[in-house]
Amino acid sequence: MLVLVKESNLNLIAIDFSINSPGICLLKDGKPYYISYLKPGTGTKKEQKLQEEMNLLDDVTLIYQPEPNIDKQEMARVMRHRDIAEGICNIIAENTNPEEEYKIFFEGSSYGTSRFGTNSLIDLASASSILKSYLIDRFNVTQLEVFAPTSIKKHAGKGNMKKMDMWYVYINDTSNIESGLWNFCQEFKEDKKIMKPLDDLVDAYFIMSYAQTL
Numbered sequence: 428m429l430v431l432v433k434e435s436n437l438n439l440i441a442i443d444f445s446i447n448s449p450g451i452c453l454l455k456d457g458k459p460y461y462i463s464y465l466k467p468g469t470g471t472k473k474e475q476k477l478q479e480e481m482n483l484l485d486d487v488t489l490i491y492q493p494e495p496n497i498d499k500q501e502m503a504r505v506m507r508h509r510d511i512a513e514g515i516c517n518i519i520a521e522n523t524n525p526e527e528e529y530k531i532f533f534e535g536s537s538y539g540t541s542r543f544g545t546n547s548l549i550d551l552a553s554a555s556s557i558l559k560s561y562l563i564d565r566f567n568v569t570q571l572e573v574f575a576p577t578s579i580k581k582h583a584g585k586g587n588m589k590k591m592d593m594w595y596v597y598i599n600d601t602s603n604i605e606s607g608l609w610n611f612c613q614e615f616k617e618d619k620k621i622m623k624p625l626d627d628l629v630d631a632y633f634i635m636s637y638a639q640t641l
Contacts (some may be wrong), residue, residue: 438523441635450627452635463624484607508554512561530570582637584632
């Protein structure tokens, strides 16, 4: 149902951005490739064990961020955001061709979840802006888009879908049967909660898929 097609001479990047667990979907040889940039210690011990297994898949790279400075002062906040932006840019550079153009897509945030220990809209907005600035400075970005969450959800099924609904659409879509991540996810098909960072990677997948319909 959701077919991804690699455009020639072009890097396509979809980012489900957060401070603690940004998820990235890009295309390698026309197929989705997933990258998670997790805050250290994310998830339960069981989840961390499963993250180690997931990192062995051929279409997934899981990288842990440097230990965050928990100081809430403004200098520490901004430096944290800069570190994340630089880390994401390095990850993208390692998995794409920097000589080609880039189209980069984000999902607009609902701002309803905790970011860096707070629910601060300013925190998330500033971190996202810093990342976008780093991306533009680092790469030949010819298109940078932010999609409304409802648009991505409508693409997946309905505009009022929850995270679990998006998850079920993904794991039941057999067009992804060649994906190591998709097959890994089948083990958790009946779970009532999505393990980190699978929720972020699935969201990034739908951002990428939606972008290709435009």
